[in-house]
Amino acid sequence: MAEYVTPRALELSEIPGIISEYTHGARCAQLAGFDGVEIHNANGYLLDQFLRDGTNHRTDQYGGSVENRARLTLEVTQAVVDVWGADRVGIRFSPGGVFNDMRDSDPLETFGYVLRQLSPLKLAYAHVTQVTAQDIAHGATEGIGPRELRSSYHGNIVSAGGFTLESGNTALQEGWADAIAFGVPFLANPDLPERFRQGAALNTPDPSTFYASGPGGYTDYPTLSA
Numbered sequence: 574m575a576e577y578v579t580p581r582a583l584e585l586s587e588i589p590g591i592i593s594e595y596t597h598g599a600r601c602a603q604l605a606g607f608d609g610v611e612i613h614n615a616n617g618y619l620l621d622q623f624l625r626d627g628t629n630h631r632t633d634q635y636g637g638s639v640e641n642r643a644r645l646t647l648e649v650t651q652a653v654v655d656v657w658g659a660d661r662v663g664i665r666f667s668p669g670g671v672f673n674d675m676r677d678s679d680p681l682e683t684f685g686y687v688l689r690q691l692s693p694l695k696l697a698y699a700h701v702t703q704v705t706a707q708d709i710a711h712g713a714t715e716g717i718g719p720r721e722l723r724s725s726y727h728g729n730i731v732s733a734g735g736f737t738l739e740s741g742n743t744a745l746q747e748g749w750a751d752a753i754a755f756g757v758p759f760l761a762n763p764d765l766p767e768r769f770r771q772g773a774a775l776n777t778p779d780p781s782t783f784y785a786s787g788p789g790g791y792t793d794y795p796t797l798s799a
């Protein structure tokens with residue numbers, strides 16, 4: 574981790590260039606042989622900074638109302654869909670997350686609006702994270718997540734955030750997620766699906782190797798057969 578530069582608001586004239594960069598990234602992913610792309614609109618990345626009113630203080634057509642704050646997300650999504658087709662594009666949101674000083678005064682309204690606007694595009698999925706213990710350590714209190722936003726999105730919802738095999742299956746059964754993504758459990762268990770199938774014990778993750786450089790913590794957790 575390095576110190577950040579002090580951010581500045583983008584000039585209006587720079588925004589078409591930003592959208593072009595997403596198009597370029599989408600094309601590069603195709604050339605690289607990917608199966609699809611996920612637009613990162615979570616955890617304080619650029620689109621999240623536009624979407625939430627804690628960071629977006631603009632007074633032009635990209636700031637103020639939720640319609641304006643969601644504009645860049647919707648323009649970028651259309652640009653990426655134009656490259657890939659909607660069924661190969663997902664998008665990730667963290668409505669309750671507070672990483673990178675992210676805040677919103679009305680997350681249900683903000684994220685409900687953008688999900689309702691995205692619904693007709695028929696993307697592969699919308700990924701809506703749950704608030705985790707890590708989020709709470711970073712200052713999140715209670716947050717909204719896929720349970721509260723389910724009714725705003727007519728398509729597949731993927732969720733991640735502190736799920737276990739059991740709580741993931743409960744979410745699927747209760748109908749507020751269509752698939753569960755695993756972060757830390759997959760990091761520590763390269764054969765996670767097989768362990769789930771067998772009901773096997775999981776390796777204990779080592780947080781000291783998270784975000785570290787080098788292979789330690791990335792390629793050295795044992796598989797069941799190792």
Ligand SMILES: Cc1cc2nc3c(=O)[nH]c(=O)nc-3n(C[C@H](O)[C@H](O)[C@H](O)COP(=O)(O)O)c2cc1C
Nearest residue numbers: 615616702733734735736754755756757758783784
């Ligand atoms: C080492 C590490 C790096 C991560 N990097 C990112 C990231 O760059 N962008 C992001 O949105 N989430 C990132 N995450 C969060 C995960 O995508 C996931 O949402 C989070 O770990 C919660 O799911 P889990 O409880 O299954 O791990 C990272 C998590 C870890 C542990």
